[in-house]
Amino acid sequence: MPAFLARAPAAPRDYAACSGCSLCLLVCPMWRGSHDPRLTPEGLAKGLQSGATVRELAAPIVACSLCGACDPVCPERIDLSGLIMDLRLRSANSLPPNSPQPAVIVELSARLHQAAGAAPAAGVVSRSAPVLLPGPELRADPALLARVQALLGLAVFDDDGADIALALELGVEIPQQRLHGFLDSLRGHTIVAADGLLLRQLRRWLPGSQRMGLGPALSTRAAVRSNLVPSDLYVIEPRAFHGDYERMVGYYDRLQRETGCSLSLDLQRIAIPAASSGLAQKLGLAAGDDVQAKWMLQGRKPARIVVESLADRAAFERVCDLPVVHLAELGEDPQMMQKFRHAFG
C-alpha cells in the first residue's frame, strides 16, 4: 500500500497550529467555571501566537487542572496539556533567583534531588510481573489499597513515582538521574497506575510498555464488573482516559453497553472532571470548587456513584447525599489477574 494511504498516527503539533476552532474550550473545566476565553487552551495558544510572554499568560497556566480533556478533541493534534505543563515549567524557571517559592515546591525539589542521589529501589518484584503504582491518595487508605491488591493480585511497587507525578503537576524540574532511575526500575513490568497524569507520561517515556489506569484494571475484574448496574453513574478518572483516548473511549463504550451504567462523559465522549483543581488548589493557596461535580449530576438521577479516583469521591460526597463508592469496593476477588493481558491487549 502506498505510504500516504496508511493511517499512521501523526506527531503532535505545537501552538502555532491552533486554528481557533474552540473545540477545546467546550470541554475545558476552566471555561465552564469562568466563561472567559483567556482561561482556555485556545486562549493560551492564541496568546502565544500573538507574542504573549509566559508571565503574561500566568492566569491560564495556573488555573489549568491538567485534566487533558482538550487533547483528544483538538483537530490539529496539538499536545495542549503537554504545552501547559511545559509552560508551567518555564514559568517556574523564569522566576528571578532567590524569589520565594511555596513550601510544597521547595520540599518537593529537595525530595527529588535526594531520590536522584539514592540507590535504585531493591527489586522486590520480579521483572515482567505486573506492578501497582498506587499514588499517595490510595496509600493513605490502607484498607482500600489492600482491597485493590486483592482484586488485582498485584504487588505494590515501592517507588510509585509520586514525587515525579507531583513535579509534573506543579511544574518542577525533575532531575534526569531521578527520572531515569524510576523508568529503569519499571522497564519490563506491566504497570497499573492510579495517577492519570503519571500514566499519561509513562505512555511517552516507556512507549513499548504495557500500562493501564486503575479504573480499567479494576473494571475488567468480573467481581467488579458484575456489580455495576444501570442505575450507577460511573465516574471515569479523566487524565488516564484522555491520555490514551482512542483506546479508552472504546473500552468504556463496551463497559457501558455491557453493564448499562451511565458514564461521566459529555456529548463529545470526553470525561468530565469531577474534582477539577488548578495549581493554586494543589499548592493549598485556594479552595477547590464543585462546579464540575454539580454539573455532572444535573438532570441525572443515579442511585449510586461509582468512582475510580478518591479525589472524585470526596467531590461527590460534598455535593450530594447519594452513596459514593470506589470501584474496588464493588467486589472482592482473590484471584490473580490471569486474563490481564488478554482482557486489555
Next chain:
Amino acid sequence: MKLFPVEPGTVGPCPVAPDALQGIKRQQTNPARWNGAGWQDFVAALGNAGVELAEGTVACGVYATDAGGTAYGMPHGVVIARSAGQISLLLKAAQSHRVPVTVRGGGLTTEGESVAFGGVLLDMTGMSRVLQIDAAALTVRTEAGIYWHSLAEELRRENLDYLSAPLNLTSSVGGTLGVGGIDVNSARLGCSADQALSLQVVTPTGEIVECSDSENPELFQRVILGYGQFGIITAATLRVRPYTPLAMRYFYYSSLRTAIEDLQMLDANDASDYSGILTIMDCAVNLLVAFDSDEREAVFHANWKSRLRGYGEFGFALCMAGHYALRPWKFREALYLLQRKREVFPEFRRPEYMRDGKMHDRSVVFSRAVWKHWGSRQMVIPDLATSADKFIEAVERGNAVCRKYFAHYTLYCVGIKLRPEHQPHYEMSCIPPDAEGWAYGCEFEPMIEGGVYSRDHFQAFKNAIYDIGVDLGASYYRFGGMMKGYIRRVFGDALVDRHLAMKRRADPAMILNRDVIF
C-alpha cells in the same frame, strides 16, 4: 500607497494592488481601521460605568482573526459579555464616544465579520447560561452567547434537542440567529433563525427590548437574519423537541445534477427527516438521508428509495473502479478519492456514537469530522443560496470555478424550508428574494491541505463564486456570507439604501458591527 478615508455606510475603493489580477472585478472587503480617536475618554467612561474592559496582547490576541483566517485585526480592548445591562452601558458609551463595537460569538465568520479592526470587541460567549427549559411547552430560554453544543448538552439532560443548528459545535446561538444557520434538517424545519420565538435585544443605543412576531415585530424582523446591524441578541427563546437518534443512509452519485435532482425530489415530497449532499470534488457525490423514526424510514423505503438513482457504497466502488480503469491517466484523482474515503468515512461510524445502527449526537459526529478533515488555519468557503430552480446551474457553475482554482475541494448542499409568515425576516438576508417553498444553499470549500495560496488567489476564487450569485440573482448563506463589497450588487441600491437609512436611525454613530454590510 494612499489610503482614502471611508465613511461608514459606503464602499471604498480597493486599496490593495489595484492593478493586480487584471480583468477580475474587485472591491474592498477589508475595512479601513478605526483610528482610535477618543479611546482613553471612552475607557474612562466605561470604568465609571463599572464595565470591565481588558486591553493588551493576552486579552486581544484571542480575537486576532476569525475562522476564515484571512482577515486579521486587533481590537483596542475586549469586553466579555456578562449581562444585558452591562452591554447596554457599553453601547451607550460607545455611541457617545463614537467607538466601534464588534460583536463576536463563536467567531465562525470567514470574511472578518467578527474581527475587530480597532475599537471594542464584545465577546458574547460570556453569556452562556441556559435560563429555563420548559419541557411541556418544548421551549428553551437561553443566553445568546451560548454555543449550540453547550445548549445541546443541557437539553440532553432533559432528553430534549434543539430543532436545527449549524453542524458546528462552536457556533453561538446569537450569531446563528443573526445570519441563518443551516442543518441537514433545514429542508424540513427551516433555518435555525426560524426556530426563534422571541429575543431579548440590546439596541445600538443601549435600550434593552424584548421582541417577537407579536411584540416589537419590526425590531424582531430586522434582528433575525440581520447580520448584527440592528441590535445585539442577549437572550433567545427557541423551540426544542424530544431527542432522537437518527438512522443515516448514504447514496453515492457520480453526477452532481442527478444527486441534486434526487435531493430536491426527496425534499419536495417530505420523504426524509434529514437530507443533504456532501462531495469529494464532483467525483464522489454523497446524498445523505436520515430518519428520526423507524416509521419514517419504512415509508421512505416503500415509496422513495427505488426512485433514487444513487448507488450503495459497494456498487459505487465498482462503478468507480470501472471508471478509472478506463481512464488510467486519472490515477492520482482515484488515489485521492481512496485516501479521502479511508480518512473520512470511519469518522461517521465511530462505535461510541452508534447504538443499534443509529447515530447519536449527530452534531458532534459531523462537527468533529468537519474540523478534523476540512478545518485549517485558513478556511475559504464562499457559498451561494438560490431558489430551487436555479440551484443546479449555480452548483455546476460553482463547481467549474472550484476545478479551475483548486486541485481538491468539497461541496455541501442543503435545502432550506421557507416559512411564508417569516417573509419579512428574509428581506436582505441569506434567503434569496425569488425563492418560494425552499431555498437551496451550496458551500464551495477548497481543501487547502497545507498548500500556500496568496490572498489574491483566495479573493479571486471567492469573487468568481460570488459573481455567479450576482448573475443568477441569488444570495449567500452561513458564516455571515455576504461580503460588504457585494451587497449592493446583489440586492440593488434601493433596498440597501432603505436598510441603511433604518440603520442610521437605529445606530446614529454607526458603531455596531459597522464593517459587516454597510
